[in-house]
Amino acid sequence: MLAFRSTLACALLLGLFTVNAKASSWTDDDSWKTASPYYYGDQGPSTKDQYKTGTLERRIRHKPKTLSPFTPDSNNVSLDIGQNFLVGSDYQDAIGLQGSYTYGVSNLLAFTSALGYSGHSEGKYSKLHLLMGPRLNLASYDRVIPYINGGLGFYHATREMSPLNSISGTMFGVHLGAGADLQLTRETYFGAALTYHQLFGTNKETTLGPIDLASNYITFMAHVGYTF
Helix, strand or coil, X not given: CHHHHHHHHXXXXXXXXXXXXXXXXXXXXXXXXXXXXXXXXCCHHHHHHHHHHHHHHHHHCCCCCXXXXXXXXXXXXXXXXXXXXXXXXXXXXXXXXXXXXXXECCCCEEEEEEEEEEEECCCXXXXXXXXXXXXXXXXXXXXXXEEEEEEEEEEEEEEEEECCEEEEEEEEEEEEEEEEEEECCCCEEEEEEEEEEXXXXXXXXXXXXXXXXXXXXXEEEEEEEEEC
């Protein structure tokens, strides 16, 4: 009877040791970790942080900006054509051409530069101007943008004195104008503007005496432009 009890006790102790050994081997096995959806590898904390950071960056990633005429960071180029009205001059009014570039600083403010040319009275008088200055967008009404602009200008005029003789000179001036643009598509626009040009130092000394080389003038031009 005593021998039977000793054998039973040994069997129970052996069974307990076997269960503990199996439990220890299960905890040492990494297969249960890799099967978990929350397992991030051996570098758990750092990998988990990288995952969270990447997810956050994807969520806050900005959509690409779409430019439209005269919005911030937009580049706007246009070709202008229209009438040049000479003020107090004997030469005839004429059609002129102009190329313009405008950089959008904000929804209200932009900076414009322009280069224009016109010839009058069959080439007896011609002028070239380079303009630069700010543009202020007043509002936006269903794709229509009224604005005012102004700034400085450099003017080069040539006047024919005879078939073999002419005089020319460069003058400084200012300009002030207003206009409106209509957005045709996301990248194109059409508009018109009226601008007054005030020139300084137009008198030039010649062998015949002082001559008024150039006069003030007004331009009314239509333009078509492209934004990029």
